[in-house]
Amino acid sequence: MIVAEPKPIKEILEMVKDFKKVLIIGCKGCVTVCNVGGSKEVGILASTLRIDAKKNGKKIEVEEHTLERQCDPEYVDEIKDIINDYEAVISIACGVGPQFLSERFPSARVFPGVNTKFMGGATEHGIWSERCAGCGQCVIHYFGGICPIARCSKSLLNGPCGGSDHGKCEISKDVDCIWDIIVRKMMEQDRLDELLEFKPPKSWTTARDGGPRQLIREELVI
Amino acid sequence: MSEFKSGSNLEKILKAGHFAFTGECGPPQGANVDHLKEKAGHLKGCVDAVNITDNQTAVVRMSSWAASLILLDEGIEPNFQMVCRDRNRLAIQSDILGVYAHGIRNMLCLSGDHQKFGNHPDAKNVFDIDSMQLIYTAKTMRDEGKFLNGQDLDVSPKLFIGAASNPFAEPFEFRVHRLAKKIAAGAGFIQTQCIYNMDKFREFMKRAVDMGLHEKCYILAGVTPMKSVGMARYMAKSVPGMDVPGSLIKRLQGAGKGKVAEEGIKFALEQIEEFKEMEGIAGVHLMAIEWEHKVPEIAERAGVLPRPTV
Ligand code: SF4
Ligand code: SF4
Numbered sequence: 001m002i003v004a005e006p007k008p009i010k011e012i013l014e015m016v017k018d019f020k021k022v023l024i025i026g027c028k029g030c031v032t033v034c035n036v037g038g039s040k041e042v043g044i045l046a047s048t049l050r051i052d053a054k055k056n057g058k059k060i061e062v063e064e065h066t067l068e069r070q071c072d073p074e075y076v077d078e079i080k081d082i083i084n085d086y087e088a089v090i091s092i093a094c095g096v097g098p099q100f101l102s103e104r105f106p107s108a109r110v111f112p113g114v115n116t117k118f119m120g121g122a123t124e125h126g127i128w129s130e131r132c133a134g135c136g137q138c139v140i141h142y143f144g145g146i147c148p149i150a151r152c153s154k155s156l157l158n159g160p161c162g163g164s165d166h167g168k169c170e171i172s173k174d175v176d177c178i179w180d181i182i183v184r185k186m187m188e189q190d191r192l193d194e195l196l197e198f199k200p201p202k203s204w205t206t207a208r209d210g211g212p213r214q215l216i217r218e219e220l221v222i
Numbered sequence: 223m224s225e226f227k228s229g230s231n232l233e234k235i236l237k238a239g240h241f242a243f244t245g246e247c248g249p250p251q252g253a254n255v256d257h258l259k260e261k262a263g264h265l266k267g268c269v270d271a272v273n274i275t276d277n278q279t280a281v282v283r284m285s286s287w288a289a290s291l292i293l294l295d296e297g298i299e300p301n302f303q304m305v306c307r308d309r310n311r312l313a314i315q316s317d318i319l320g321v322y323a324h325g326i327r328n329m330l331c332l333s334g335d336h337q338k339f340g341n342h343p344d345a346k347n348v349f350d351i352d353s354m355q356l357i358y359t360a361k362t363m364r365d366e367g368k369f370l371n372g373q374d375l376d377v378s379p380k381l382f383i384g385a386a387s388n389p390f391a392e393p394f395e396f397r398v399h400r401l402a403k404k405i406a407a408g409a410g411f412i413q414t415q416c417i418y419n420m421d422k423f424r425e426f427m428k429r430a431v432d433m434g435l436h437e438k439c440y441i442l443a444g445v446t447p448m449k450s451v452g453m454a455r456y457m458a459k460s461v462p463g464m465d466v467p468g469s470l471i472k473r474l475q476g477a478g479k480g481k482v483a484e485e486g487i488k489f490a491l492e493q494i495e496e497f498k499e500m501e502g503i504a505g506v507h508l509m510a511i512e513w514e515h516k517v518p519e520i521a522e523r524a525g526v527l528p529r530p531t532v
Binding site: 162195 | 307333338339347351352353354355370392395396399402406415462463
């Protein structure tokens with residue numbers, strides 16, 4: 001899933017300080033799963049805005065709404081009759097959500113309420129970690145099913161580097177050296193010879209380096 | 223290893239079978255050419271080539287190619303270091319051509335320390351290719367006369383291609399295989415990480431020799447004399463991939479006030495003596511960090527002077 005974290009409340013308050021009618025929109029997709037942008041969090045943010053306004057002697061009207069998915073025009077359409085009643089819209093979906101809202105409703109002032117972090121999952125309760133960098137040409141089967149592009153600090157295809165330290169990455173004792181894990185796994189699977197094969201430079205054309213990406217599947221285009 | 227790949231002094235020394243002795247010099251954090259010349263001047267005549275580091279530890283300094291050219295002017299052979307952190311494959315290939323055009327003949331291929339360590343942690347890194355692929359790039363340009371995209375290039379850069387090896391980083395069992403991989407990719411010489419754990423290094427070299435790697439490539443053992451107990455502790459604790467045994471720290475502590483640096487040099491000299499005899503070792507790479515003025519003394523006491531002319 002796409003993992004996000006709430007923006008500091010101070011930043012959000014600053015963003016909408018001049019508005020009296022605010023619509024907060026959540027999403028039932030990834031951000032609900034990672035406890036940052038579902039209906040519960042919409043409610044919490046709305047209360048925070050109201051309390052803050054009261055504290056400061058200001059009047060504010062905050063409306064709450066949570067869409068099935070903000071990355072889908074069909075669901076985004078749901079708010080077409082209400083969105084123009086609000087001066088500001090805070091989307092607490094991943095970065096895709098507020099953009100879909102902005103595109104669909106060109107006159108709306110849309111603000112991001114979360115910081116979108118990465119594609120990954122929860123490894124423990126309350127702990128998420130990155131797994132994929134969306135390079136557009138998946139190669140994890142060469143590396144024991146582990147992605148060195150997203151998970152090695154230097155995206156090495158022929159790792160590990162000389163900074164690997166007792167299973168930890170050179171950047172921090174809190175970050176695993178993924179190449180240490182790859183090597184050990186490949187050795188366990190008796191596939192060391194595969195790791196000894198030189199991996200040539202990767203083509204990054206399918207990654208973000210190739211420019212903004214679009215996917216067209218002719219068979220699905222109506 | 224018959225004909226010369228580059229004809230650099232370092233390559234000739236190694237091919238002639240001499241025990242090589244290389245040094246290292248970090249470019250200034252500024253454009254202080256005089257300071258660079260002064261530091262490098264200490265190494266002149268004491269070493270066969272001087273590594274010029276490339277924004278090492280991700281701290282911005284004068285570019286390694288520019289500093290390498292200044293050394294060339296001073297009559298000192300540079301070993302131009304290049305990291306993958308700051309350049310994509312376009313910049314890498316054009317820099318390779320550029321340094322060769324200016325007379326640089328040795329190049330050391332490195333991944334580069336992550337920028338998180340350095341003085342510009344907000345930077346975006348590149349890592350378009352890794353150090354293994356950098357070796358391959360330099361070799362493809364030199365031996366095939368081709369760019370990475372397969373296109374022909376006009377006059378090949380005949381560089382003596384080197385790589386680093388850290389025998390101490392984990393997983394230890396894989397390290398000798400990684401060395402083999404670098405040699406297969408095109409490394410003609412290897413300079414190892416600073417060695418302090420001699421037992422582990424002996425074991426590493428035994429494995430390398432068993433695999434015949436010393437016959438395919440020249441391996442130079444990395445030596446950095448310890449200046450103080452603080453430096454030893456810092457290296458042990460805070461430099462990733464560095465293996466400083468507690469026994470060495472104890473030995474330095476035991477030297478007594480004012481004598482630690484001399485003890486550090488003594489340990490380095492003992493190491494060099496052992497490397498001269500160690501199977502598979504073709505020379506020593508002395509990294510006397512901000513201690514360049516000590517290099518003549520160390521070289522003298524190590525019995526590696528005068529340097530052979532080839
Ligand atoms: S190889 Fe590419 S697509 Fe596959 S997990 Fe890694 S970044 Fe994602
Ligand atoms: S220590 Fe490991 S994860 Fe970190 S950059 Fe080096 S190889 Fe990659």
